[in-house]
Amino acid sequence: MRRDLPPSFIDELHAALPGQVTVNPTELARHGRDESSLPEVPPDAVVMARSTEDVSTLLRLCHAADVPVIPFGMGSSLEGHVLPVHGGVSLDLSEMNAILDVRPDDLLVVVQAGVCRVPLNERLARDGLFFSVDPGADATLGGMASTGASGTTTVRYGSMRDNVLALTAVLADGTVIQTGRPTRKDSAGYDLTRLLVGSEGTLAVITELTLRVFGIPECMSSARCTFTSLSDGVAAATAIVRMGIPVARCEFLDAASVRAVNAYEGTDLPEAPSLFFEFHGSPASVQEQAQEAHAVVADFGGSDFTWTADEGERRKLWHARHNAYPAGLAAVPGARSLTTDAAVPLSLLPEAVTRAESIFTGQPFVWSMLGHVADGNFHALLLFDPADVVASDAAHGAAKELTREVIALGGTCTGEHGIGLGKRQALVDQAGESTVAVMRSIKQALDPRDILNPGKVLFPVHT
Numbered sequence: 001m002r003r004d005l006p007p008s009f010i011d012e013l014h015a016a017l018p019g020q021v022t023v024n025p026t027e028l029a030r031h032g033r034d035e036s037s038l039p040e041v042p043p044d045a046v047v048m049a050r051s052t053e054d055v056s057t058l059l060r061l062c063h064a065a066d067v068p069v070i071p072f073g074m075g076s077s078l079e080g081h082v083l084p085v086h087g088g089v090s091l092d093l094s095e096m097n098a099i100l101d102v103r104p105d106d107l108l109v110v111v112q113a114g115v116c117r118v119p120l121n122e123r124l125a126r127d128g129l130f131f132s133v134d135p136g137a138d139a140t141l142g143g144m145a146s147t148g149a150s151g152t153t154t155v156r157y158g159s160m161r162d163n164v165l166a167l168t169a170v171l172a173d174g175t176v177i178q179t180g181r182p183t184r185k186d187s188a189g190y191d192l193t194r195l196l197v198g199s200e201g202t203l204a205v206i207t208e209l210t211l212r213v214f215g216i217p218e219c220m221s222s223a224r225c226t227f228t229s230l231s232d233g234v235a236a237a238t239a240i241v242r243m244g245i246p247v248a249r250c251e252f253l254d255a256a257s258v259r260a261v262n263a264y265e266g267t268d269l270p271e272a273p274s275l276f277f278e279f280h281g282s283p284a285s286v287q288e289q290a291q292e293a294h295a296v297v298a299d300f301g302g303s304d305f306t307w308t309a310d311e312g313e314r315r316k317l318w319h320a321r322h323n324a325y326p327a328g329l330a331a332v333p334g335a336r337s338l339t340t341d342a343a344v345p346l347s348l349l350p351e352a353v354t355r356a357e358s359i360f361t362g363q364p365f366v367w368s369m370l371g372h373v374a375d376g377n378f379h380a381l382l383l384f385d386p387a388d389v390v391a392s393d394a395a396h397g398a399a400k401e402l403t404r405e406v407i408a409l410g411g412t413c414t415g416e417h418g419i420g421l422g423k424r425q426a427l428v429d430q431a432g433e434s435t436v437a438v439m440r441s442i443k444q445a446l447d448p449r450d451i452l453n454p455g456k457v458l459f460p461v462h463t
Contacts, residue, residue, distance in 0.1 A: 002087040005044050006065050013045060013089070016057050020048045031072055031082070031090035037338040037386075037395075038080040038421060043070065043090040050095050052168055052176055052207040059205065059451075060174030062089060068451050071201040073114065073143030078339050079420025081147065081200050085455045093142055096207065099123050108165060108182055110210050113142025129213045132157035135416065136322045142206045147418040148198030152321070155241065155374035156248045156280070157214060159416070164197050168208035172447040182210050195442070200418050201453040203446045217280035220248070221309040222317045223290050225302040226272040230254050230357065230369070231350045233273045236300035237373040238346050245292050249278035250374035251321055257328065257368040257381075261320045264327035269320070270304055275373070276321055283309070324370055328381045332366050335383040336392070340399045340422075342406040343377040343415030355405045356380060359398050364391045367398075377415035404429070419457045427457065 013021045022028075023045050032042035049055050062069050068088025075082055084090055096114035103109065104127045111120060118138045121130050133144060135151035143149075145167070150159035157163070166180030180186060180193035196204055227233035230252065237250050252275050253261070259271045277293055279286040290307040297305060308314065329337055344352045353369065360367040360380070371378030382399060384391035403413045403426045413419075413426035428436050440458055443450075454460065 002085075003066065003068060005067060005087070009061075009065055009067060010045055012061060012065075013047065013058070016061060017047060017054060020050065020054065022046050022048075030075070031092065032084065034075045034077045034080060034082050035337070035339070036078050036080045036083075036420070036422065037336050038083060041083045041085055043084040044087050046090045046092055048092050048095050049207075052170065055091065055093075055170045055205050055207050056174040056176055058089065058091060059170055059172060062451055063173045063449060066449055066451065068454050069205070070453050071142070071146065071205050073140035074116070074137070076137040076139050077143065077147060077420065078417045079414070079422040081418060081420040081453070081456060083421065085421065088451070091205065093205075093207070094140060096142075100208065102127060102129075103182075104129060106182065107213050107215070108210055109213050110182075110208065111141055113140060113145075113207050113209065115141050117141065117144070124213055125216065128216050130216050131163070131211055131213050133160055133163055136325065141209055141211070145197050145206055145209055146199065146201050148416065150372070150375070150377070150416045152249045152251055152318070152372060154372060154377075155250055156246060161194055161197050163212040164193060164209055165212055166210035167193050167196055167206055169196055169204035169206050171204050172449065172452050177204070180210065198418070200420065200456050202443060202457050203452065205452070219281060219283045219286050219309060220311070220314060221279050221286040221290060221307060222314040223277040223279070223293065223305065223307040224269070224274055224317060225294075225297050225305040226270045226274050227300065227302055228272070230273040231354050232300050233275050233302070234353050234373050235350045236297045236302055237275055238349055239300070240293055240296050241346060241374050243292070243296065245289055245296070246279075246281070247277055247289065247293065247374055248280040249276065249318075250372070251276045251370065252373040252378075253321070253324060253370045254368055256366075257324050257370045260327040260331040260368065261324055264323060264330050265320050267316075267320050275302070276317060278314070278318070325381065328368055328383065332383040334385065335366065336386040338382040338384070338395045338399055339379060339417075340382070340402065341371075341377060341379045341415050341417045342403065342411055342413060343375070344406055344409050344411030346376045348409050348411070349373065349376050349378070352406060352409055352411065353378060356402050359401050359405070363394050363398055364388070365395045365398075372415075375415075376411070400426075421456060424457065424459050
């Protein structure tokens with residue numbers, strides 16, 4: 001239920017944060033939607049924060065007035081995280097985009113929450129460094145931390161949970177806290193950093209992050225190959241990981257995904273289930289890794305194995321992979337996308353993908369699958385005409401059926417997209433009522449008035 005603002009609240013915001021508050025309908029609409037299939041829900045106001053102090057000021061006002069606050073970065077989330085379903089203020093952190101400190105000798109960087117991934121790596125490259133977490137979208141680092149993002153390089157370098165060392169965050173009442181330390185080890189007290197990473201803005205608002213970075217490898221090469229079936233390709237990828245071949249990326253695309261990418265990018269990739277690889281190291285080691293991977297995929301019927309150390313070709317391949325999502329949308333003009341993800345233990349990934357294919361085949365919507373196969377995470381893109389109620393209902397039903405199957409296999413309802421609005425029941429099904437009750441007690445302790453992104457992750461108490 002939408003909460004009504006106190007009569008003079010917008011005026012109080014203008015007085016406290018002059019020039020940073022808007023109720024322009026266009027801005028309200030922009031902050032009331034994301035990349036999910038959920039309907040638009042505009043906030044009552046948008047506040048553009050420029051500092052941690054701004055965030056603290058806003059939260060003190062909202063806490064006193066019982067007004068919801070919904071953190072907003074780029075709006076690229078996929079489960080309705082930024083939708084202000086109870087009204088309130090959309091807190092836009094995109095202007096907090098300063099890179100505060102680069103420390104090459106310590107392999108870390110300190111950034112504000114609104115810094116985006118691509119500009120960060122452009123700056124780090126001047127010191128021979130890069131930030132590894134690559135979800136595809138040029139998302140803000142604060143948003144990536146809030147959703148516990150991962151991506152194509154997770155198999156080698158880890159997810160946001162592994163690469164956030166410390167945080168500055170603002171609690172619901174405006175209190176500013178620092179968690180973690182700029183060290184590789186820290187056994188001091190509760191791990192509040194990891195508690196906040198992945199909390200989706202429901203426990204605190206992240207304003208600054210200290211991140212682990214890596215040296216740019218001496219050599220990077222890429223490879224691709226095709227299979228007669230998706231499950232064979234997935235089985236080959238899991239075998240490569242079990243053998244300890246240190247792949248930096250290992251992605252699968254089904255035939256529909258490759259076909260969409262070819263049409264969107266003008267590429268001529270074989271339109272069959274495919275694996276894309278990347279290898280990092282010395283020139284000799286990346287060639288050895290590619291040869292070892294080639295031998296494994298051949299055992300699983302892989303063909304058309306193509307390997308290159310040419311930087312232009314490598315970038316072209318991964319540019320195509322990262323555009324698989326917009327390519328899928330472009331393949332069905334006017335369609336709405338329901339994009340879901342799941343992860344299972346590595347040995348069960350071929351079975352999970354086979355079950356997904358069985359669920360989707362014959363349905364009245366267009367679908368494709370791809371994923372970060374080397375860490376057990378895969379995605380399904382379900383496309384339908386939003387005016388077609390039958391197709392829409394079928395897509396949502398199929399996504400829920402897949403989630404049930406994945407949980408039954410011992411997997412998780414989301415490997416990287418998060419819970420948001422769309423998977424709250426799945427979280428209960430996966431974790432159990434008693435575990436969710438512990439989560440609720442943490443939420444109650446940190447946000448007793450339920451003003452921080454209310455309705456996300458956990459169902460409201462009254463329901």
